[in-house]
Amino acid sequence: MRRGIAASALVAALAVTLAACGSSGSSGGSAPAAGASVDPSTVSGSVTYWDTSDAKAEAPTYQAVIADFEKKYPNIKVNYVNVPFGDAQNKVKNAFSTGSGAPDVIRSEIAWTPELAADHYLLPLDGTSALVSADDFLPNPVAATKYDGKTYAVPQVTDTMALFYNKKMFAAAGIATPPKSIDELKTDSAQIKQKLGKTGFYLRGDDPYWSLSFLYGEGGDLVDANSKTVTVDNAAGVKAFSTIKDLVDSGAAKTSVTDGWANMMSDFQSGNVAMMINGPWSLATINSGGGEFTDKSNLGIAVVPAGSVTQAAPQGGQSYAIYAGSKNTAASQVFVQYMASPEAQAKIFQGTGALPTRKSVWAEPAIADTDEAKFFKDAIDKAHQRPWIPEGGTLFDPLKTEYTAMLSGKESPQTAAKNTGDAYRKNLGWK
Amino acid sequence: MAAVDTTTGRPGAPAAGGDTPARGPRRAAGTPAGRLRLALSKHWYAWTLVAPVAIVIAVIVGYPLVQGIYLSTTNANDQNSEKQIGQFLHIPATYKSVGLGNYTDILFGANTTFWARLGWTVSWTVACVGISFLIGLALAIMLNRQVRFRALYRTLLILPWAVPAFVSTFSWRFIMNHDRGFLNHALQALGLPAVDWLNDPSIAQISVIIVNIWLSFPFVMVAVLGGLQSIPAELYEAAEMDGATPWQKFWYITLPALRPVSSTVILLSTIWTFNMFPVIFLLTNGGPGDSTQLLVTYAYNKAFTGMRQFGESSAWGVIILLILVVFAVFYRRSLRKQGEVW
Numbered sequence: 001m002r003r004g005i006a007a008s009a010l011v012a013a014l015a016v017t018l019a020a021c022g023s024s025g026s027s028g029g030s031a032p033a034a035g036a037s038v039d040p041s042t043v044s045g046s047v048t049y050w051d052t053s054d055a056k057a058e059a060p061t062y063q064a065v066i067a068d069f070e071k072k073y074p075n076i077k078v079n080y081v082n083v084p085f086g087d088a089q090n091k092v093k094n095a096f097s098t099g100s101g102a103p104d105v106i107r108s109e110i111a112w113t114p115e116l117a118a119d120h121y122l123l124p125l126d127g128t129s130a131l132v133s134a135d136d137f138l139p140n141p142v143a144a145t146k147y148d149g150k151t152y153a154v155p156q157v158t159d160t161m162a163l164f165y166n167k168k169m170f171a172a173a174g175i176a177t178p179p180k181s182i183d184e185l186k187t188d189s190a191q192i193k194q195k196l197g198k199t200g201f202y203l204r205g206d207d208p209y210w211s212l213s214f215l216y217g218e219g220g221d222l223v224d225a226n227s228k229t230v231t232v233d234n235a236a237g238v239k240a241f242s243t244i245k246d247l248v249d250s251g252a253a254k255t256s257v258t259d260g261w262a263n264m265m266s267d268f269q270s271g272n273v274a275m276m277i278n279g280p281w282s283l284a285t286i287n288s289g290g291g292e293f294t295d296k297s298n299l300g301i302a303v304v305p306a307g308s309v310t311q312a313a314p315q316g317g318q319s320y321a322i323y324a325g326s327k328n329t330a331a332s333q334v335f336v337q338y339m340a341s342p343e344a345q346a347k348i349f350q351g352t353g354a355l356p357t358r359k360s361v362w363a364e365p366a367i368a369d370t371d372e373a374k375f376f377k378d379a380i381d382k383a384h385q386r387p388w389i390p391e392g393g394t395l396f397d398p399l400k401t402e403y404t405a406m407l408s409g410k411e412s413p414q415t416a417a418k419n420t421g422d423a424y425r426k427n428l429g430w431k
Numbered sequence: 432m433a434a435v436d437t438t439t440g441r442p443g444a445p446a447a448g449g450d451t452p453a454r455g456p457r458r459a460a461g462t463p464a465g466r467l468r469l470a471l472s473k474h475w476y477a478w479t480l481v482a483p484v485a486i487v488i489a490v491i492v493g494y495p496l497v498q499g500i501y502l503s504t505t506n507a508n509d510q511n512s513e514k515q516i517g518q519f520l521h522i523p524a525t526y527k528s529v530g531l532g533n534y535t536d537i538l539f540g541a542n543t544t545f546w547a548r549l550g551w552t553v554s555w556t557v558a559c560v561g562i563s564f565l566i567g568l569a570l571a572i573m574l575n576r577q578v579r580f581r582a583l584y585r586t587l588l589i590l591p592w593a594v595p596a597f598v599s600t601f602s603w604r605f606i607m608n609h610d611r612g613f614l615n616h617a618l619q620a621l622g623l624p625a626v627d628w629l630n631d632p633s634i635a636q637i638s639v640i641i642v643n644i645w646l647s648f649p650f651v652m653v654a655v656l657g658g659l660q661s662i663p664a665e666l667y668e669a670a671e672m673d674g675a676t677p678w679q680k681f682w683y684i685t686l687p688a689l690r691p692v693s694s695t696v697i698l699l700s701t702i703w704t705f706n707m708f709p710v711i712f713l714l715t716n717g718g719p720g721d722s723t724q725l726l727v728t729y730a731y732n733k734a735f736t737g738m739r740q741f742g743e744s745s746a747w748g749v750i751i752l753l754i755l756v757v758f759a760v761f762y763r764r765s766l767r768k769q770g771e772v773w
Contacts, residue, residue, distance in 0.1 A: 093509060324516050401720055
């Protein structure tokens with residue numbers, strides 16, 4: 001990946017001179033002062049877009065929106081590439097660090113944005129045509145697009161997690177309302193097992209993102225970015241780990257540390273479990289997969305069960321970000337502007353159930369009146385912000401190792417929490 | 432012989448009438464420079480033929496190796512590595528040398544997982560190589576006899592090897608799924624309890640070994656079969672004349688005759704298994720916890736997940752390389768002691 005020293009020095013010298021020119025390289029050569037100053041219809045070029053949405057359930061909707069875009073702007077050609085989410089972060093970094101084969105626009109998981117921005121890979125978007133009516137976006141998704149005072153991404157969809165439940169199974173077990181706390185979840189699970197012979201709850205065991213609501217519920221968090229302190233192994237963290245372990249040990253929940261997603265979705269869909277915690281991104285699969293939810297109204301959605309301190313689920317979502325080295329910045333900005341526009345967001349919501357990030361879209365009756373929107377509007381406004389730090393990439397890998405070690409009985413909750421904390425201190429250099 | 436000081440190889444007093452001291456093959460043959468000259472003048476065409484290969488290998492193996500060793504002494508990661516963003520923005524590398532810091536951290540650091548990883552990697556290698564060798568040997572001996580449908584058996588037994596490893600591994604992942612996998616359905620149909628193939632730390636270790644054996648025994652079988660067919664039949668006939676038992680024939684003829692093949696097979700399998708990536712990565716991804724994480728998959732995780740630590744990962748890579756080099760050297764030496772030359 002390293003090039004010749006002479007060439008590097010030359011390019012470095014160029015970079016210094018060009019840095020003053022700023023990074024907004026529109027094809028006309030004049031930097032747009034404000035979003036409205038470039039007439040999008042005059043822009044031409046091609047945009048390579050890396051999408052990480054589910055290739056089967058979600059991607060067709062995005063491709064349809066892109067087709068609309070190409071119809072509206074015939075001078076801009078979009079090269080759509082679907083990259084599996086699991087490989088994407090690595091692929092994006094490889095492409096961005098060398099510039100070869102790099103996409104112009106990516107779908108950035110919101111936690112990637114600060115890391116990619118700190119690595120100088122992303123184009124600042126303040127005042128460009130990518131970011132129009134910026135104050136129309138919900139404040140929570142916007143929080144994750146900022147780094148060092150600048151905006152590096154435009155929110156695409158937002159999400160948080162909720163308790164999904166099977167209404168028919170609840171009725172058959174004689175349960176009237178979904179559980180509000182983890183204790184109630186345990187009693188309901190016991191009742192479901194007794195009446196229906198099924199496990200009540202599926203806990204996803206191979207991805208620790210699914211454990212965050214339990215951690216927040218005990219008043220804990222992974223780290224405290226303000227005071228630069230690791231908090232995952234404090235008393236609240238240990239309590240959360242023990243609560244999760246107890247759910248599985250007591251038989252209230254089943255789990256798998258290798259095939260969590262596939263087993264969870266198939267068990268929920270086929271009525272083998274009555275409850276799971278999941279995000280709106282799973283709606284597309286649930287609604288299209290038949291089984292217990294051929295009748296859509298059988299799906300109940302409720303707030304995640306509360307821990308002993310509070311009731312909270314993590315802030316998630318996806319954004320559009322533009323590569324700083326893109327040769328097609330003007331076209332990319334027009335593309336992002338369109339993809340984040342109210343009409344595109346409405347279409348994406350209708351096609352996939354992924355939640356919009358614009359206040360104006362939430363205000364539309366066709367969207368506001370759906371059950372998902374009614375439920376999730378409140379949830380996403382209260383979602384628990386994750387630490388938006390460049391080092392975000394160091395948080396999940398150690399947690400995953402310890403989380404699966406604990407769930408498989410290899411480690412105690414105390415050891416798992418402590419090992420995670422130790423790994424964070426080593427990686428972040430925090431106390 | 433006075434022209435060159437043969438102990439140091441330096442030219443001594445000028446040779447009579449000559450300004451090139453080491454002239455002529457006979458006179459200079461004893462010095463390193465002279466030997467090189469001799470080799471060059473005698474075998475220049477061979478050197479010319481070899482040169483392109485040597486250069487290509489130096490570039491594609493040597494350069495990354497040297498680069499990796501260099502990186503292993505730095506704190507290089509995503510943030511401080513060199514970047515070429517677009518055409519004009521170049522960010523030079525800002526990582527610093529940490530000397531042998533990565534190595535001491537890996538080997539003796541406070542929370543080191545190296546020794547546990549090494550222990551599991553060695554047990555995994557020994558179990559996989561040992562069992563797949565025994566299975567391959569047994570099958571090869573069976574297939575070497577005249578049995579009906581021999582060609583069919585051979586084809587079927589080579590199949591696991593012919594299918595790409597990632598395809599087989601994914602199939603095994605489905606087969607071993609706790610709730611929906613074939614294995615547990617079969618066990619339950621027989622009235623046996625389901626086994627948590629991939630979710631229990633110790634059973635997961637056994638599962639990955641089973642899958643790897645399934646993938647690797649055909650190679651042993653094919654190689655040993657080749658070795659078996661090269662053993663002259665007269666040896667067995669002579670042994671029969673002497674009244675040898677089948678066991679004696681196996682022990683005193685077959686095994687010694689197979690030694691060149693089996694020693695190569697074991698060396699290769701050991702190196703492959705030690706560094707076997709797809710089986711672990713696709714079947715358990717190192718889990719549950721890190722119970723099936725090999726040295727090589729751990730090094731991969733360091734280099735390619737989350738915030739990528741190139742320096743630390745390179746140090747893991749160099750350590751893995753050193754372990755294998757030491758193993759290969761000792762293995763060769765022990766074979767040579769037994770009279771084996773290869």
